[in-house]
Amino acid sequence: MFRILHQDLSAKDLTDLVASTKAGAISLFIGVTRDHQQGREVEYLEYEAFVPMAEKMLEQIAQEAKNKWKLEKVAIHHRIGPVAVGKESVIIAVSSAHRKEAIEACHFLIDRLKEKVPIWKKEYFSNGEAQWLVNFPRQ
Amino acid sequence: MKTQLLYFAALKEALGKSGESLDYSSPLTGQGLLELLSLRYPQAAETIQACTLAQNMEYTPLGEEIRPNAEVALIPPVSGG
Secondary structure, three states: OEEEEOOOOOHHHHHHHHOOOOOOEEEEEEEEOOOEEOOEEEEEEEEEEOHHHHHHHHHHHHHHHHHHOOOOEEEEEEEOEEEEOOOEEEEEEEEEOOHHHHHHHHHHHHHHHHHHOOEEEEEEEOOOOEEEOOOOOOO | OEEEEEEOHHHHHHHOOOEEEEEOOOOOEHHHHHHHHHHHOHHHHHHHHOOEEEEOOEEEOOOOEOOOOOEEEEEOOOOOO
16 A cells, blocks of 8 residues: 555556545646756656555645544555656555545655655756656755 | 664755764764764755754654764755655
8 A cells, every 4th residue: 555666657557446335536747857846848757666665655745634533445556667758757546535635644654654654756857967856845 | 872863855955865873972962963963974964964963763863862872854944745
């Protein structure tokens, strides 16, 4: 349910993982790599993770969401390694009896993931430069 | 006392390695560890100081002592998603 993977991610796989006869809603968040960053053209991205800790943290933030909302199931897959522009880098799937909980939990989970989970992204620009990104720069 | 250090992302690049083991004699806090490494690797001091720590895959405050034989990951600011 909580995996760091080297290959293409599949929204269908994630949807199947959270399917439940008790669920009236499945909400998905799909993070996709962008072709520009502050006006510069991005060629591709490379993700790195502290894999065992990242998988553990994904499970932990899912538990936080389950403590806040009444949910059926949560699954999160994040890709690492090189990721071409326009490809999925992360997919979050949440099922719940009613839509509101699944939608709100999905929003919460992508925010928590970006804040807490030990995953890093490096952008490679078309001019040959590269830089590590920071989600929440210190003030 | 001995601890295994793990480096990732910008820090791994700056140090040219993904980790090392560290022997130390007196008790060391997380902050103390970052300072010790900044002295050892002055060219990477800024990157080291920007890190948070995880001991045995749990985030721990920098004021907390490094536990004997812990696996200590230096976590640069994350950018997943």
